[in-house]
Amino acid sequence: MMILVFLVFVLASFPAQASDKNGQKAVVFLLDVSGSMKTNDPNRYAIDSIAQLIYTLPTNYDVGFAAYSSELSALQGFLGNSQRSRIMEAAQAVEYSGYSNPGAGLNEAVMMLKNSNAEEKDIILLSDGEILMEDEETTSQSEEIYQKAVLEAAENKIRIHVIGLGEEMEDTGNSIFQAAKKTGGGVYYSPQALDIQGSIDSITEEELHIKQTTAAIVDVGDETENVKIDMPFAHAGTVRVLLTSGSPIGSLKTNFTAENARQIGGERYSLIEVNNPKGDQFDMSFEGTPESQVRITLIPEYHVLAKADVSYKDSVPKEEGALFYDREAEVTYSFYDAENESLRLWTEEYFNHSKMSVTVNGKREEKTLEAGGITVTEKVTGDDTKHVSFACEAFPANVLDIEGVEVSLKGPDLLPVEEPEPPPYELYGAVVLGVLFLILIILLLFRRKTPRTGFAPKEPDRPVSGNSSYVGRLNIYITRTKSGYDISPLAYDLFRLPANRVVSIAEILENCGIKEHFLGAENIYLSSGQGRSIILTNQSDCCIMKSGEILMKKKSYQLFTESKVDITFEDEISELTFQYKDLKPSEMY
């Protein structure tokens, strides 16, 4: 069976968000700051939990904040990623006092979200008790507003997640928790203020589906803690490193490589937002309160562009009478940073076997990532174009947007038609061959007798190889390029080549990883020469100079050690200089 394997590189990517979806999400944190909170949360852990939540949320979240006691006591409209610290300023300013009027708070939160054009809208309500105003009338009024706001939230697909704090909220069937049940939100109970951290964790993971990795939990001792964290998220657009603790954290120092970074610090939390991190390690040191724990969480974010490579395997079909090859296409999807398309993502071991959904022409399948790519095999019967999009719900990182890809598949080629066998004209053939042979001999004899004319004999393109060993190295300096880019000096070890190898300048440059095309470089050859020299043969129209002399076309020149050769390529722009360096035996390693 004949098998052909060839590769076709494609392929344009298209934005996955072809619809008018903007990928934006919005969350409002609604906090009960009634006087009872003084008892239930004397250390104001609730405020820290706001920090924990808002700094965990990826950049595509708008965050708002409202607090209520007898009436609405604080309000901060939606803010983007860079301004989240203003939410904390608002939250830190609130004081626990007065009655509890969640109706006023929830109504305001729902109004905020109604006016937002985010795709997903959520409210997180933290309360330590039921509705309680100074008299029954106002209590029932507040309750009415509360229920109305819940209904409005349900109509507008706003989910309300409720965290109940303290003994009074032990009954998860009470009216405050009803808001969660009616809007499809989550119900969480924290008996003590320190437990709020756990509830926030559950909400971010289970309700908001934020991917975060706990990198370390450090038991703090008396001395400064030094922690080294492995960072599998090199090339992520942003990685947030969040430190949370029940006790104060101080003197935080970090050392890492990244394009830029910022830090936000509170008493019991710290956030380091790292943009475009490089390297795979993150060193930090901090001082905590002895016998407390500090949790370090990594929240990575990616903006991704998918690309596809297609390779085909053709085989001759078994059935007779088939007109086409059997063709199997192997499509490999790989993923790149949307901003820097040369940066391949997810090749780290950490991402191996991660799940991702691939939708091809509307058909969705779960696939596993291997070595940074997903490979799909399918039979191809004719030319076809497929729209492929990806979804990363189960993926262990936050993928904020991922551009899909359009894959063009080429149908199989026709099977070759078998030629009929030629008639057996052996005798006739032998006569023809004999005549041709005679003509050739006559021509050769005639040529020997005829004096040389001005026409040069046509030389083979590639010169004859030498017999000596290569012993040197070329130091190459590309002094001018058509693209205008600067290319660092290069070195090419000739001594690694076998003695009979003839190598062109184009091949050398390609081996050095140079993508730029130098016109005529493919016709300038080097071969090994005697006496530790090399032979340069010029078959190009490039202008080649050495020691003040122009090297003629179709001539060979011997270059000895330290020779410097300057080449101006056929485009008359690109220029290169190389120096042939002789190496001593000890230098050939």
Place this chain on the structure above:
Amino acid sequence: MEIINQTNRTLLLDMINPDKMDLLTLVGDVKGLDSLSDDQMREINQHLECHSYEEMERKFEPTVWSFFDAGSQSVKYTLERPENIPPSMLTPINLNDYDSFFKTILTVMDSRKAQGLLNVEFHFEKLLEMISPKKVMEDIKLVRKEIQFNYSKYAALEDGDPAKLDLGDKLNLLFEDASKNYNNIMAMLPLAIEDIKTRLLLGGGGEKDKGKGVVAGLLTMGENGELKILEAPKEESTSLAVVDDEVTAGLVEVLAEDYQSVNESPNNYVQNLVVRTFCPLTATTPTEIDVETEVANYNSYLEFYRTSKDNFIKVVKPLVEKLLGIRMFFDQYKTKTKGMAPTLVVANISPDILAKSPNIPRLITFLNTTNSKNNFNDTIWYAIYPNVSWSQNVTNKIHRERFQGNVKKAGTDVYSMESLSILLNVFKDYRVETFFSFENREETTFNALAAEGVEKIMERCAPLMGKPYSEFAIPVLPNFTILPKNKSGVVLDSRMHVTDDNGVELSEAKEDVIRLWIEGVYISGAYVAAGFRAACQCPEYIKNHFITTKAKTDLELPGVRFDIEAGNNSLMAYTTMPKEITGFTNTIKTQINQKNFGWVFASENASANGMAITNITVYKARNLLYDSEHSTYEPVYKTQVTTYMERILRYVTGDFKEDNIKDFFSNNPRSQKSKWLSKKDCINAIIAEGDSVEYDINEDNGICELTLSFNGSPRNLEVQINRVTGV
């Protein structure tokens, strides 16, 4: 030294003045050329080669350009001539010994050297006052005294008297100096500031009278015997000033006329200022002083002076540091009898530009000409690569910023490690040893080294280790502190304000003290290390420094084998830099000795022959070639001895002819090896006691392998034998 007459020519990879010729321009197009012509080399040497600091100053004329920016109402300074500003609007400021800032820094250096005090003990503040307007005025007072003295003599002599002509010459020179001041407003500012102060506060000295108008009087006794000071009778005069004699009148006239002719747009205020400054007058009719305007002027002049001086210092500091570096390079060669004086070839181009691919063929062609010939006059042995970038990572320190801290900005005048590695790769082929040091900042000073050791610097040098060129890379640490950052404040003066009774006084409020910060001045260690090593190449220098010992010096041999680390050598030959700190702790010294890394200077208490050494000494002299067998970095002298031997061998054996090589190493008393062995006991011997040189010719591949053993530690050198055809 009949074959190799110098082993210390040094190439400086830095830019001094972009307006002057640079190495790349002078080398020119090298397409198809292997080397430069003798004429070209002569031209390069004419422009770039310097034998002394003064020659460098003359050839490169380090200049700062200043111009006035109407947009921001300020003076701008730049090291590169701004092309979009018409030449008439530009003022070049030559950075020479006359510049007040440069002069101040030099004075600081000289005083520290003279006093031998540590940084912590030295009173920098006193000397830094030299930048203040008061000091400028004091200098002028000296000039004006001389002018007055000479002019009075000049006026007294008859016309045609030869002595008068001599005095005329002298006065011409003095007026030339003085006119430098009144020719530009910036130079006039300190004069104006001091002038207003003198007029309003009577010079600020003596009793404070809150600036009320002063009227001269006579002390008398009243009718009842009480003491009285009566206002002196005023002479009736219509002239503005009464001059005590004709001499002063003549001088006033000459100064006014000179100002008018020298200045293109003269004005009366400045003219009066010039006259008042250089020829103080006694006012007869007390001219009414508009106190408020004068005080406002004084304050704005002072602020403007501070801002412009501050801008100037910020721009000029990197250049001043380079100049000081060059000065110290030459300063290391201090010897009574001059021999092989160090030479500096200033490339006058940024090494980052030199390291670009299009420019490397030019550098190669230059080095091919200097270092690949059997003529060793122009051979480059060392290079200086200062200011390697210190920053590596984004380091994010999280803390509450309770107080305003330093704004850590990336060094603007620093060169990259990548360019250094590219250049080292070229230099290794020409065996040029490169001294490099990290950028000038607190982390690279003696204080930092004494506190943190060498590990941070080793970490930063890691990219250059284990490479074919490592042998030629010499990291120098630390840099020298001329003016510590924390002692670099200069008090210019205080603001003035009008008191309630229309008097004037200098404000004593802290916020009214006008102060500027120089933020530290440093010298790259690479200059000093290269200068010191270059000096040690000279046999006369070595002889002078070892004169008190019994060690012999051979005046025909260079100091290539001179090992500064050996014995007490570092106590006999040391740098000219004064000590900076009390010394390294034993822990740090143990660390340095264990690592044996880099060219390390030491500021230690030491004495030689009963004399205390108040200078910085050399503690380690190693390159980045790691000898894994001995777990140490190689001493620098080994590389230079190898280079020296290879060059001598090539010369003496007629480019490595096999027979000649055998002669070279033969036991014949006239062979080169025997000659060297006969001088074994000299301090600058090429083959010292304990060293040996062996050779082995490999007939198969035509390689002669030399094994040089330095105190038992071998170093191999392979040369390609030149076989005579037909043999």
